Amino acid sequence: MKTALIKHLSSHVGEQVTVQGWVYNQRSSGKITFIILRDGSGLMQGVAVKQEVGETLFGEAKKLTQESAVKLTGIIREEPRSVGGYEMQVTGLEIVSIAEDYPITHKEHGVDFLAEHRHLWIRTPRQAAVLRIRSEIEHALRNFFYERDFVLADAPIITPAACEGTTNLFEIDYHGEKGYLSQSGQLYNEANAMALGRIYCFGPTFRAEKSKTRRHLLEFWMIEAEMAYFDLDANIELQEEMICYVVQRVLNKCQNELKTLERDIEKLKAIKPPFPRISYTEAVELLKQAGEEFTWGDDFGAPHETIISNHFNAPVFVHRYPAAIKAFYMKPDPDNHQVVLGADLLAPEGYGEIIGGGQRIDDLALLEQRIAEHKLPQTAFEWYLDLRRFGTVPHSGFGLGLERTVAWLCGLEHIRETIPFPRMLHKMYP
Ligand code: 4AD
Known part of the structure; x- marks a missing residue:
């Protein structure tokens, strides 16, 4: 499978690629899960729909915690409302490692705490x-x-x-x-x-x-x-x-x-x-x-x-x-x-x-x-x-x-x- 960097997604619209990264954030409903992935070059939203990816893969996606390492495969489309302007319709997902409770959450943290981490x-x-x-x-x-x-x-x-x-x-x-x-x-x-x-x-x-x-x-x-x-x-x-x-x-x-x-x-x-x-x-x-x-x-x-x-x-x-x-x-x-x-x-x-x-x-x-x-x-x-x-x-x-x-x-x-x-x-x- 062809891998791509998030910063280069604009040249992969309509193609199926794999992006290797870490979970920055995730939210799910019963039928759809949105994974914000970061790969060091940028942020991308991956969308996994239960009906399309199947029960097993959808279950895997729901195990992901913040900063878990994962490879997402899917079709890239332009989506101005999405972070970075592109989105992936997920077709495949490979968990590389599941992260423990991550200390730097999406809440505000003091600078001393951040500096220590x-x-x-x-x-x-x-x-x-x-x-x-x-x-x-x-x-x-x-x-x-x-x-x-x-x-x-x-x-x-x-x-x-x-x-x-x-x-x-x-x-x-x-x-x-x-x-x-x-x-x-x-x-x-x-x-x-x-x-x-x-x-x-x-x-x-x-x-x-x-x-x-x-x-x-x-x-x-x-x-x-x-x-x-x-x-x-x-x-x-x-x-x-x-x-x-x-x-x-x-x-x-x-x-x-x-x-x-x-x-x-x-x-x-x-x-x-x-x-x-x-x-x-x-x-x-x-x-x-x-x-x-x-x-x-x-x-x-x-x-x-x-x-x-x-x-x-x-x-x-x-x-x-x-x-x-x-x-x-x-x-x-x-x-x-x-x-x-x-x-x-x-x-x-x-x-x-x-x-x-x-x-x-x-x-x-x-x-x-x-x-x-x-x-x-x-x-x-x-x-x-x-x-x-x-x-x-x-x-x-x-x-x-x-x-x-x-x-x-x-x-x-x-x-x-x-x-x-x-x-x-x-x-x-x-
Ligand atoms: O003005 P400075 O001390 O110049 C020199 O060291 C000359 N020997 C350079 C030369 O002519 N080859 O330092 C140059 C620059 C400062 O303008 C500042 O930008 C930076 O180095 N600098 C520091 N940056 C971060 N932390 C410090 N403690 C710094 N001290 C200087």
Whole structure:
């Protein structure tokens, strides 16, 4: 028998196919039973009529409990009133396993309960929609770079030194030596860019964040690009193109998922280049005009980012932050040494910073000075300094936080739903 995925049922109208899945819901009368089946790609209603399928098969169908595994065979027809728009007239049914009493019923459940049952929670239509969109975003990002001749160069996970400050490092015992889980692949990206020109890495990132927020995970995924001979402006332009590419892809490929999530797609359709670009100093002015008390030199908190992005109602690049609040490797602006040639991208609708990036210091002496000022151990950075000793060039790069991007595109309140198994403060189970 031909098997089909629920998402492809539109091309099987009038045919007999088998769909392999799990019972999402079921209701029966004495003569007819409606089985809502999910197969990971969508939901479908199967209709089994006692008179048509016979007493035995009808009896089997009535044994099904929520999340029982079952293969349904039948003829597909279009049915706009049915979930997903197609329906199966069941002719055959094979029970694979009968599920015990399922903890996640169709009633409302508290988020703590759901989080504890994350391994089951991901089966619900909303969560599955988020994870399918996440997968589409990852594919889109890889395609974007592939189409532009970037080389995928994986960065190590275990590192001897910090890239993004020492306050949130996860330390490990590397056979007696201190090692750290990677906070960013950037330093290795810089080496790879000098070898391969334009590169990216896409890997897990670890930060021992000490506060609980809607935007922070302790383990997240970051796609990081690094380009030789790119200045800050070229870097920003590439990011803008990448964001538009990803948004378009999600709009084109994930219509059902966006509908499941009740995402306001007009907001996503409005994402068009060019995105506003403002300096940190201009952003501070904007905050003051909005009535905020803010001192030049402080870092923005989530409420500040929301004020800035709401002002433009678009993704906004904020560039030229004070050197003192940015990482050691950021290149000072030649026109004003107090600020660096870095830029963050703030997502609209208050979703916060989704990209951090900038132009890197390419001068050996200045980089050595910065490493010393940040009290970083120079020996661990000798290899990195070599990049400035042998053929140093202007270069730039950035890192996009995947989960924050998923939260934005899916319209989610909290980052915990953007990854199958979130790692948050004091939370490592399941
Ligand atoms: O701004 P960040 O710290 O930049 C870097 O790590 C650079 N080395 C990247 C580069 O230039 N190659 O982090 C980049 C992005 C943030 O904009 C945010 O989207 C995400 O990573 N991010 C987090 N996402 C979830 N949980 C956390 N704890 C995050 N910390 C950063």
